[in-house]
Amino acid sequence: MIIKNINHDASYHTEKIAVMFFPLEKLKFDGDDNVVIETKKENNLLSVRVKAYSRLLEKIYELKENDDVTHSLSILLYDTLSELTGYTLPWGILYGVRPARLMHSTVEKMGVDNAVKKFLSDKVEQKKIDLALSVMERENKIIALSRDNSFSLYVSIPFCPSRCSYCSFVSHSIANAKDLIAPYVELLCKELVHIGKIANDLGLRLESIYFGGGTPTTLSAEQLDILLSTIEGNFDLSTLREYTVEAGRPDTVTEAKLNALMSYNVSRISINPQTFNDDVLNAIGRRHTSAQTIDAYELARKVGFDNINMDFIAGLNTDTPESFKQSIDTAVSLAPESITVHNLALKSAAFLCTENEFFDLTERSNASKMVDYSYKAMIENGYNPYYMYRQSKSLGNLENVGYAKDGFDCLYNVFMMDETHTVLAAGAGAVTKLKNPQTAHIERIYNYKYPYEYLNNFDEVLSRKKGIIDFYSE
Numbered sequence: 001m002i003i004k005n006i007n008h009d010a011s012y013h014t015e016k017i018a019v020m021f022f023p024l025e026k027l028k029f030d031g032d033d034n035v036v037i038e039t040k041k042e043n044n045l046l047s048v049r050v051k052a053y054s055r056l057l058e059k060i061y062e063l064k065e066n067d068d069v070t071h072s073l074s075i076l077l078y079d080t081l082s083e084l085t086g087y088t089l090p091w092g093i094l095y096g097v098r099p100a101r102l103m104h105s106t107v108e109k110m111g112v113d114n115a116v117k118k119f120l121s122d123k124v125e126q127k128k129i130d131l132a133l134s135v136m137e138r139e140n141k142i143i144a145l146s147r148d149n150s151f152s153l154y155v156s157i158p159f160c161p162s163r164c165s166y167c168s169f170v171s172h173s174i175a176n177a178k179d180l181i182a183p184y185v186e187l188l189c190k191e192l193v194h195i196g197k198i199a200n201d202l203g204l205r206l207e208s209i210y211f212g213g214g215t216p217t218t219l220s221a222e223q224l225d226i227l228l229s230t231i232e233g234n235f236d237l238s239t240l241r242e243y244t245v246e247a248g249r250p251d252t253v254t255e256a257k258l259n260a261l262m263s264y265n266v267s268r269i270s271i272n273p274q275t276f277n278d279d280v281l282n283a284i285g286r287r288h289t290s291a292q293t294i295d296a297y298e299l300a301r302k303v304g305f306d307n308i309n310m311d312f313i314a315g316l317n318t319d320t321p322e323s324f325k326q327s328i329d330t331a332v333s334l335a336p337e338s339i340t341v342h343n344l345a346l347k348s349a350a351f352l353c354t355e356n357e358f359f360d361l362t363e364r365s366n367a368s369k370m371v372d373y374s375y376k377a378m379i380e381n382g383y384n385p386y387y388m389y390r391q392s393k394s395l396g397n398l399e400n401v402g403y404a405k406d407g408f409d410c411l412y413n414v415f416m417m418d419e420t421h422t423v424l425a426a427g428a429g430a431v432t433k434l435k436n437p438q439t440a441h442i443e444r445i446y447n448y449k450y451p452y453e454y455l456n457n458f459d460e461v462l463s464r465k466k467g468i469i470d471f472y473s474e
């Protein structure tokens with residue numbers, strides 16, 4: 001896809017909007033391609049010209065007094081692409097990853113009624129506006145819990161039993177990384193000791209802990225025990241409100257591991273079916289069955305977990321709206337405390353397709369049906385949306401939403417998505433985010449991405465943590 005921006009400063013926006021319509025097209029900057037978009041400002045005239053395969057459409061708009069050029073051009077491009085493809089975007093011209101946060105800042109600036117009008121003028125669907133308002137209200141209550149010296153702790157375990165076909169995380173299958181796990185746990189403990197000392201010296205207040213990855217329960221019960229006891233011995237847990245460990249893959253869940261988590265007061269776990277359709281599980285490379293998911297869930301209940309989340313993905317390869325509906329209905333019948341519905345993230349790929357395939361909207365419309373059904377089923381069964389984010393390229397330009405029964409919203413998810421306070425992060429691929437509560441300024445400290453890099457550069461990992469002290473001393 002080629003985008004030519006002529007005589008205006010809205011190129012960042014036009015590119016983002018074009019990518020939402022054509023998420024799999026690679027951006028090029030010259031030559032010719034199947035999709036060529038030209039946006040232009042000439043005196044008070046805006047024009048958009050789009051060629052997509054054999055389709056061609058051009059629209060012109062005459063700027064009026066007080067019109068904002070970027071907004072007017074964005075809308076003109078949106079209208080042109082929408083008419084040409086026969087497709088509308090649920091979030092209109094909004095491309096940001098945090099629509100509820102945008103709603104929050106817009107409401108603060110102009111009040112609810114005008115914020116709604118603004119979202120409508122950005123072509124956001126009414127049902128998405130309602131969703132953003134609900135999430136905003138719920139998030140605000142959680143954000144209010146945080147204090148100036150609050151922080152959360154993230155621990156990265158970048159290993160999984162096998163790699164799912166849609167995975168976009170840094171995660172190694174244990175078949176490829178078995179030998180790395182023991183040294184990784186050893187150094188991760190050292191990093192946690194180091195971070196714990198810094199947090200204590202700075203007088204920071206720990207609100208939530210989140211073990212993610214990867215699949216943390218890929219570790220053995222003994223390794224989990226070592227990590228959790230390191231945290232217990234090196235952090236002040238007296239203020240801790242929530243302790244989550246993802247046990248995402250049911251094929252990693254054992255009674256011994258669950259008991260280890262329980263003995264350190266882990267308060268929330270996530271067992272992620274993604275789907276209850278075994279054919280779909282097979283198609284996406286998850287080497288477990290839906291029966292194993294239910295067994296793992298029942299085992300967790302038996303061990304005593306009373307706050308369990310389940311993740312699902314709309315739009316998985318070979319899944320259908322009907323089968324997705326059955327998955328959601330099964331989840332509702334199991335009654336976990338929270339259910340998170342993700343929308344499949346698309347990976348860019350250079351591939352050839354026919355014009356008919358290019359304009360085929362079936363998959364997008366199926367994803368939309370799935371997301372709509374999950375919203376309806378969640379509301380009808382007492383789950384409310386409490387956190388939401390979007391990815392830059394996702395099937396149908398839809399959102400990922402966390403739903404929870406009252407009292408079971410995941411605090412960490414909200415703190416992290418809202419960037420409410422500092423997140424100190426340990427492990428490969430982890431990113432520490434330092435937040436100045438007065439100025440809202442954020443600084444990041446990156447750990448090495450892959451486990452072998454983390455192991456080979458561990459001294460550097462520790463020395464970068466000095467940035468935390470520097471940040472709080474400024």
Ligand code: SF4
Pocket residue numbers: 159160162163164166167168169171213214215248249
């Ligand atoms: S379980 Fe999650 S992190 Fe692991 S491979 Fe699958 S998608 Fe990636």
